[in-house]
Amino acid sequence: MVAAVLAGLSLLSLLTCGYLAWGSRRGGAGEAPGNLLAEEPAAGAPRSQPHIIFILADDQGFRDVGYHGSEIRTPTLDKLAAEGVKLENYYVQPMCTPSRSQLITGKYQIHTGLQHSIIRPTQPNCLPLDNVTLPQKLKEVGYSTHMVGKWHLGFYRRECMPTQRGFDSFFGSLLGSGDYYTHFKCDSPGICGYDLYENDNAAWDHDNGIYSTQMYTQKVQQILASHNPRKPIFLYIAYQAVHSPLQAPGRYFEHYRSINNINRRRYAAMLACLDEAINNVTLALRKYGYYENSIIIYSSDNGGQPMAGGSNWPLRGSKGTYWEGGIRAVGFVHSPLLKNKGSVCKELVHITDWFPTLITLAEGQIDEDIQLDGYDVWETISEGRRSPRVDILHNIDPIYTKAKNGSWAAGYGIWNTAIQSAIRVNHWKLLTGNPGYSDWVPPQAFSNAGPNRWHNERVSWSAGKTVWLFNITADPYERVDLSARHPEVVKQLLRRLSQFNKTAVPVRYPPKDPRSNPKLNGGVWGPWFKEDEKKKKSDKSKGANKQKKSKNKKKAN
Numbered sequence: 001m002v003a004a005v006l007a008g009l010s011l012l013s014l015l016t017c018g019y020l021a022w023g024s025r026r027g028g029a030g031e032a033p034g035n036l037l038a039e040e041p042a043a044g045a046p047r048s049q050p051h052i053i054f055i056l057a058d059d060q061g062f063r064d065v066g067y068h069g070s071e072i073r074t075p076t077l078d079k080l081a082a083e084g085v086k087l088e089n090y091y092v093q094p095m096c097t098p099s100r101s102q103l104i105t106g107k108y109q110i111h112t113g114l115q116h117s118i119i120r121p122t123q124p125n126c127l128p129l130d131n132v133t134l135p136q137k138l139k140e141v142g143y144s145t146h147m148v149g150k151w152h153l154g155f156y157r158r159e160c161m162p163t164q165r166g167f168d169s170f171f172g173s174l175l176g177s178g179d180y181y182t183h184f185k186c187d188s189p190g191i192c193g194y195d196l197y198e199n200d201n202a203a204w205d206h207d208n209g210i211y212s213t214q215m216y217t218q219k220v221q222q223i224l225a226s227h228n229p230r231k232p233i234f235l236y237i238a239y240q241a242v243h244s245p246l247q248a249p250g251r252y253f254e255h256y257r258s259i260n261n262i263n264r265r266r267y268a269a270m271l272a273c274l275d276e277a278i279n280n281v282t283l284a285l286r287k288y289g290y291y292e293n294s295i296i297i298y299s300s301d302n303g304g305q306p307m308a309g310g311s312n313w314p315l316r317g318s319k320g321t322y323w324e325g326g327i328r329a330v331g332f333v334h335s336p337l338l339k340n341k342g343s344v345c346k347e348l349v350h351i352t353d354w355f356p357t358l359i360t361l362a363e364g365q366i367d368e369d370i371q372l373d374g375y376d377v378w379e380t381i382s383e384g385r386r387s388p389r390v391d392i393l394h395n396i397d398p399i400y401t402k403a404k405n406g407s408w409a410a411g412y413g414i415w416n417t418a419i420q421s422a423i424r425v426n427h428w429k430l431l432t433g434n435p436g437y438s439d440w441v442p443p444q445a446f447s448n449a450g451p452n453r454w455h456n457e458r459v460s461w462s463a464g465k466t467v468w469l470f471n472i473t474a475d476p477y478e479r480v481d482l483s484a485r486h487p488e489v490v491k492q493l494l495r496r497l498s499q500f501n502k503t504a505v506p507v508r509y510p511p512k513d514p515r516s517n518p519k520l521n522g523g524v525w526g527p528w529f530k531e532d533e534k535k536k537k538s539d540k541s542k543g544a545n546k547q548k549k550s551k552n553k554k555k556a557n
Helices: 002-013 075-083 096-105 134-140 212-226 250-256 262-287 351-361 378-383 487-501 531-556
Strands: 051-057 085-087 144-150 169-173 184-188 191-194 233-238 294-300 331-334 343-345 391-397 420-425 428-432 467-471
Touching: 051 096, 051 262, 051 351, 075 262, 075 294, 075 331, 085 378, 096 134, 096 351, 134 144, 134 233, 134 351, 144 212, 169 212, 212 233, 212 262, 250 262, 262 294, 294 351, 351 378, 391 487, 420 487, 428 487, 467 487
Parallel strands: 051 233, 051 294, 085 343, 144 169, 144 233
Antiparallel strands: 085 331, 184 191, 294 331, 391 420, 420 428, 428 467
């Protein structure tokens, strides 16, 4: 019976809804002037280096795409995925900063020091400056690199800004969220500021009350229109949507009046606008002569948040957790350069894999001293070959130890199960500590006007449980815990965790700095740490130490 139910759910997750033709949509999210349906102009023979367009959605749930059976219409995403390669065993991290850091460095969080939570606006923290980034490597081989959208990798000093980390240009926000129209963000009462940047300065001139999804799309179109398509371009489009706050232009609500749950309705409108924006980006690629030599990658940064309208059904858990609903993402590759178009890739792929994959495609070199955690998976995606990846360290967070009953004894003396951690090796997945919110949230949960948890499915755990084991291939919805049945497998995976932990760098999670207050920076969120001040302080302390030493010498004489 259970097998039949699982099979039915699997079929549901693969259902595909219809899509519109490229030319069937008019206006909307960032429409460029002129006839976007015109044939691609002859731009000469394209270079062998492909144009790379990486589109990262924010907080899109696993179910929230048409071809996964959603009631939300996503004709653009459905068409792009159907003509490309759908990634149906694709993993990211459970939150914003971790996924973005792993994408841009090709390294696990334990190897950058960002293994705990996210980078907060008031923290003097950013992606460590000694990490080489993806745009830096692409610039080495002649790429023009541009970022539009959400950064969320720290900004407390100017060296942390996107333009200092490999991007020729940056237009977007530095924080993790903010108002879609005013671009203001309050981190706490009285700590509020403006968060829209063009390169290294606040973009006050662009503050025209335009919805950010549309504004970012217009910027992308401008970049494509002004660049020479004979020269390779890397375009990183990190949309703010569909992250809270739940805001969308009124006309996108037209098809979703029947959704009673207000959060789900707003979320649906936001996703509809995002889908239209990606349609316009694709049309611009065709119009300006990039498409035939381009690789379009689409990915969500983590799972959806049910309380904010997102759905991960039939997966378990949500954003911020290490259950499949938090880390298994919507993803696909669309490109005329793919060999197996219109296929589904069920091989293991992780967000760290884009770093080596894209550098190799760009004919770049990966330095031997860069210890990457990602793999080149282009042949896996394009040709259907086996993935070189057999495991994923989802994370080890030594600060998050909220599992009160966790112990070394529960981890067979190999691992302290109070620590939040998760690892995947082949078919097996192990979780320790407190993995987070663990409900299954079916579509019926969004049937009423307010949040309704009566429809949620829950599992009552035995007291003190801090270890879970699942065969994800056979049980992708994490319904049958096998830890008691296979203790030897548990031990093997605990040893693997221990091995990974030996390579971890110290956690970077400093306390907030009062100098970060936007009131001290012209009302803008931005770099506040001054290197000169630090040098002056260190020089003063050195001078004071010299004076003390000279006085001590005189006394000794």
